[in-house]
Amino acid sequence: MKWIKIILWISFLISSPTIWSQYQFSGYVDNSNKDSNVYLSLIEDYRKMSGIYPEQIIQKVIPDSMGYFVFTENNLPTQNRIYRIHTENCSEEDKESIHFNGICLNSKEILFIAQNKDTISLPFTIEEEVFCEVVSTNERSNMFLKVDSIVEDMRYSFSSYRSEANRKVNSRKWFNTLQEFGKSQQEPLTELYIYSFLSNKSNNLYTYYLQDLKQNTYYDELLERLEEKYPDSPYVKQYKTELGADKFSVEITPEKTTSYWIWIILSLLIGSIALNLYLFQKLKKQQSSYKLAERKLTQQEKKILDLILQDKTNKEIASLLFLSVSTIKTHINNLYKKIEVESREEAKTLYKNR
Missing domain, CATH: 1.25.40 (Serine Threonine Protein Phosphatase 5, Tetratricopeptide repeat)
Structure with missing residues (x-):
């Protein structure tokens, strides 16, 4: 019988998370939050210290009938970190819309510094307020x-x-x-x-x-x-x-910023002028090239070119000019050489941009 009691006691010690855990964060919530979950969050982004961010939550508990809750485990960093305990009354259906950008008006929270071996208590204050006092074995916990x-x-x-x-x-x-x-x-x-x-x-x-x-x-x-x-x-x-x-x-001071933008504007202006001059010269050369090419075309080739620009097929051109399709092909090859293109598409593009 004695050995059975010893075995049972050892089994209890092994199975009890409170005894074997190294940290214990406990406290009370008021009556309005007794039926709500209480969450423990590890905060690694200090720009997200206040608010509800599901990716930060590491543990969740339900308070007992007296509003008491406790977090106890052995899974926190051994160095000090920033933690938040919060409770909120939002339903599961409402959380996605209410917790927009981490904001939740129904939430109560407290921030503190802790590590894996700390014992922290969050008691009611004299005014019966929650999450307004930190009692801890870590003297840095209540610094916030x-x-x-x-x-x-x-x-x-x-x-x-x-x-x-x-x-x-x-x-x-x-x-x-x-x-x-x-x-x-x-x-x-x-x-x-x-x-x-x-x-x-x-x-x-x-x-x-x-x-x-x-x-x-x-x-x-x-x-x-x-x-x-x-x-x-x-x-x-x-x-x-x-x-x-x-x-x-x-x-980048305002003076430097102003100077910086002046140089950008001047550079863009000079670049724009240079580009316009280049395009103007290119256009003049193209126009000169077009005129020279058109002088080389025979009257028949000019007619065929106009029909090509009207999207007529070789068969349609042959019918309109009362010529054979093979003759039309010969004329087309000759005019392609004179205007320096290799296909119908190039000819259309060339004269479309005139």
Whole structure:
């Protein structure tokens, strides 16, 4: 009996995914989401951190009657990565149309940093809000929430007085605040989260970002930090590509762009004039050639040529001119030589372009 209990206990340990898994991400959803699936996504494209993208989803669970859910497994990267947990109330039939471009108004989500050995809890806040707090064994997990808090302060600062001067002063201040905060955390993924916000083409900070890129070495230093800590990650490749493209765009200043287009327009104008002169000379030579060729034709050959241009067959031409078909063929061969063509089609093309 004792051995049976031991065997059963060992069997339980082996079969229990929670005990043998290395990560555990758990939390609660509110009553409106208790019947919805909860999804865990691994985000490798930092431009798709917010939204619903099926290609990012790596696990799905259903909350219990209390709204509790848990993700537990042993299949995540050993290095820090960006993850999202989200829930949404869309039906399977509606998802394709509602989730256009990753947007879903019925979704609640939270972003965090984690790795394969982390334990993360997403409890209700004091105000009974979901996905607003991260409790983790990984001290970097809740960095995104801290960045969001700074961004909210920044938005309030911008909205307090809507003037161009206020926008410029605050842009400089908050760019520096966010960048310095990211560096102080010693986690390049936090800085990448900040960068994705500051360099987003859809927000009002993008113009200032391009100006900052010209004079601030921060962006190159961030690339070095990413390459050092996450050398083979997709984040490095994406950031390096985007940074190179943005640098190229800011190197072409408005003055250089204007000069560049002036040279293009002048080149096209000169090319157009040269092409027209060439075509004019070619046309003159062709006309001269036509006139010389026509002088060589006999009256009979001219009649036959006109009939050829009218799409008459050899038999029809012979009938109209009261000649034999073989005689017509002889005349045609002679006129072909004189006007320097080898077929009916060439003759028609030649005289069609006159």
